[in-house]
Amino acid sequence: MSFDVLVDNSIKSLYEWVKSEEYYGWDPYDALNSEMINKFCSDSQLLEILITQLNKYSILNIRPIIGIEKGLDIKGISLFAQSFSKIYTLTNDQRYKSDLFECTNILKNKSLKQKYDFDCWAGHYFNYRSFDGSILTPDIPDVITTSNVIKAMADSYLIFKDDELKEIVKSAYDFFIRYLLEKTDEGLYYLKYNTLSENKIVINASAEGLSAICRLMPLFDDNEMKRIAFKLSEFLICTQDSDGCWIYSKYKSGKVRRQTDFHQGFIIDSLVEYLPFAEPKKQDQLIESIKLGVSFYRRKQFLDNGRCYYRYPKLYPIDIHNQAQGVITFSKLSAFDVEFLEFAKQILEWTIFNMQDNSGYFFYQKNRILTNKIPYMRWGAAWMMLAMATYLEKWE
Incomplete structure (x- = not known):
């Protein structure tokens, strides 16, 4: 089977699922x-964190037993929308x-x-308690x-021209x-992760914001927007x-959290997307930063066969989000x-052969022996749909 046919079958199978x-x-x-x-936890932060993590890492899907219903993930929908716009542009297939x-x-x-007077969206259709005790809600x-x-x-907008x-x-x-x-104490501008994030700075949050603004600058001749970018x-x-x-991330207390995974790809992407908008005298510095980031991402976070480290230097488990971001x-x-x-192409081929179920969805994580085959709509399906759509867009 040729690689083109492999990817075509994979994305169609995922789409149907x-x-x-x-x-x-x-x-x-x-x-x-x-x-x-929630009744069992009784608002105990410790219990909420513990059970959330146990549920995350369990390879047995006990959700139907404990009453966790499937939901509509807004971030997932936005990823599918980005994917469909790419596929429609490539194929002119009206269903997309x-x-x-x-x-x-x-x-x-x-x-x-x-509630906020401006359009904005929450990433969770459920409450989520983070390691540091912070809470995210719908x-x-x-x-x-x-x-x-x-x-x-x-x-x-580029497709429908709807004002x-x-x-x-x-x-x-x-x-x-x-x-x-x-602003940081050093005078650098950044974007908070959410409206309540007063005590920490999440680096990739500003990267994602920059990436979004790069999509807006061609639509608006706005000098202030360019300055913020x-x-x-x-x-x-x-x-x-x-x-x-x-x-x-970095906390106001000075504590630093290191988590070297797909977020590195987010940041590299944002700098690559910003490069065409940068003033010529700033482009050299930007390119050097990109090259340095790419060197680390390729040499340290991926094996030559296309599989990614979990959180460098930790090799396992193999995570579908890491694989998808590598392709992107x-x-x-x-x-x-x-x-x-x-x-x-190497990453995508490895991922299709090793992490896609016959029904179309992608496995969440592979450990040395056991595989977590629970189907996750946003974490696995949406990111892999966008990964394949992005690859096909650039291959064309």
Whole structure:
């Protein structure tokens, strides 16, 4: 079987599975989406964190037993929308245009504008308790989800030419400025992860915001928007370690969290997307940062056969989100060197052969012996749909 046929069969199989589920699915972190679990925890942060992590790492899907229902993940819908816009543009197949229209309407209806006065979106349809005790809920908008919705809406605007979509993405940008834009003690601009993130800075949050703004700049001749994009790129360059890596987050207490995984790809992508908008005198510094980041990402986080480390230097488990992001990032890097597209192909081939179920969805994680085969709509299906669509877009 040729690689073209392999990818074509894979994406069609995944598409059919997603459509059969009507976009509803489980999430690795959805333990608190259960009345039974919430009653058991009785608002204990420690219990909520513990059970969330146990549920995440269990290879047995006990969700139906403990009353965790499938949900509609907004971030997932935004990823599917981005995928459908790419596939429609490549194929002119009207069903993908219809799917894009459907996803766009879902995103419109899930906006939290009524509460925040600007369009914005929350990434969780359930409550989630993080390791540091912070809570995410369906009414707390975050920069990652809102950024991906902006990308989806901007893509949709280019296809449908609906001015309402243009108004929505501008409103979402204004949400960034009103609620999330902050300055470090050193005077660098960054975007908070969500409206409640006062005590920590998450590096990739600013990267995702920058990536979204890059989709907006061609639509709006806005000098302030260009200035903010430059400031965010400056923040990312300044927070990069000398080896090319970025930390995950930094707390006001001085504590640093290192989590070297797919988030490195997010940051590289954002700098690559910003490069065409950068002033010529700033491009050399930007390119050096990209090269340094790519060198670390390729040499340290991936094996030559296309499989990714979990969180460098930890090799296992093999995580589907890491694999998908590798395909996306190296496909985009093909603008610098076609060899990167060959490596994206290597990652994709390995992932299809080793992590796709016969029914179409992708496994969550593979350990040395056991495989977690629980189907996750956003974490696995949506990211792999976008990964394959991005590869096909760059291959064309």
